[in-house]
Amino acid sequence: MRKSLVxxxxxxxxxxxxxxxxxxxxxQKTKRGLKISLKNYCEAWRMNVELHNIRGFEVVPxxxxxxxxxxxxxxxxSVDSQRTTEECLVYVSTSCNLIxxxxxxxxxxxDDTLLSTVPYYKDNLYGGKKLNLTSLEEWMSKxxxxxxxxxxxxxxxxxxxxxxxxxxxxxxxxLRSATIDNLVNVGYYGxxxxxxxxxxxxxxxxxxxxxxxxxxxxxxxxxxWGILGDQYSSIQGPPSSIRTFKLPNPMYYVx
Numbered sequence: 001m002r003k004s005l006v007x008x009x010x011x012x013x014x015x016x017x018x019x020x021x022x023x024x025x026x027x028q029k030t031k032r033g034l035k036i037s038l039k040n041y042c043e044a045w046r047m048n049v050e051l052h053n054i055r056g057f058e059v060v061p062x063x064x065x066x067x068x069x070x071x072x073x074x075x076x077x078s079v080d081s082q083r084t085t086e087e088c089l090v091y092v093s094t095s096c097n098l099i100x101x102x103x104x105x106x107x108x109x110x111d112d113t114l115l116s117t118v119p120y121y122k123d124n125l126y127g128g129k130k131l132n133l134t135s136l137e138e139w140m141s142k143x144x145x146x147x148x149x150x151x152x153x154x155x156x157x158x159x160x161x162x163x164x165x166x167x168x169x170x171x172x173x174x175l176r177s178a179t180i181d182n183l184v185n186v187g188y189y190g191x192x193x194x195x196x197x198x199x200x201x202x203x204x205x206x207x208x209x210x211x212x213x214x215x216x217x218x219x220x221x222x223x224x225w226g227i228l229g230d231q232y233s234s235i236q237g238p239p240s241s242i243r244t245f246k247l248p249n250p251m252y253y254v255x
Contacts, residue, residue, distance in 0.1 A: 038063060042061070042067035042068070043067070045064055045250075046064075046067075046068065049253070052232050056255060058130055059128055059129065059130050060125070060128050065126050068126045068128075069122065069125075071250065072126060072251065073118070077248060081151070082150045084150075084246070084248075085150040085153065085228070087245060088154055088228060091243055092163075092226070095242075096225050096226075096242075098163065099223070103164070103221050104162065104163050104223055104225060105163065105165075105166050105217065105222040105225065106165060106166070106226050106227070106228070107166045107167075107168055107214070107217075107226070108155065108166070108167050109169065109229035109230060110167055110183075111145075111170075111171070112249050113151060113234075114148060114152070114167070114183065115145035115146070115147060115148070115186070116146050116147070120139045121251045127251035141175060143181040143182035144182070146186060147188065151247075152186070155188060159190055165190070166192055166195070166217065167191050167193065168195045168213050168234070170197055170206045170233075170234075171196050172197050172202065173196045173197060173198050179194070195213050197209060205233065206254050207233035207234075207237050207255065210233065210234055210237065211239075214238075214239055214241075218239050224240075224242070225241060225242055226241050226242065226245065227240075227241045228245045228246075229247065230248070230249035231246075231253070232246065233254050233255055
């Protein structure tokens with residue numbers, strides 16, 4: 001009996017790795033029997049990141065890094081971003097009763113909202129490698145990030161309407177000079193305030209940090225008409241603005 005049980009266990013142990021090895025996204029089908037391509041799978045993964053159904057991921061799935069890279073470099077990312085900023089302008093033009101007393105405000109995130117980190121992530125498999133904060137901050141310190149053109153147009157359009165531009169970044173305070181140089185070099189200037197993470201704020205989540213900053217802005221009398229960011233942690237939490245807008249970013253997740 002014991003011998004038979006041992007043989008059964010050994011047989012099962014051999015079958016498990018074979019079953020795992022047999023799993024391949026290219027062999028998968030939907031419940032309706034439709035074959036799933038790698039592009040289908042990765043597009044669904046990206047879409048569910050944007051819908052906030054997939055959260056807390058540390059790396060892009062290995063099989064999707066090439067797809068995410070093509071998306072970030074391609075036309076669709078540009079079109080998606082353009083549509084987002086255009087909707088911001090439609091909202092401001094049709095739904096915002098600006099008082100123009102110096103307290104009408106709009107909040108922007110910085111990384112992958114105003115400045116692109118795509119060149120950095122290109123060298124890190126578009127999110128396929130786990131984030132190395134020291135390496136990322138070293139890249140940021142060089143002040144070479146390019147502007148996101150549609151965001152720059154929105155920035156200037158809002159500024160021309162007398163809206164106060166508030167920049168709330170999860171970058172740490174020691175990067176302030178490099179960040180200002182980078183913003184100005186690519187055409188951003190005339191913001192009202194640039195708020196960065198002080199050492200005391202590094203122990204809390206980005207969402208709580210940004211929420212606390214917004215509370216202080218409201219206490220100071222600002223009316224926050226809108227927020228534009230690429231992470232849900234930039235646009236969620238109290239107090240919220242009247243409208244929030246999210247730019248696409250499937251390369252990383254910030255809680």
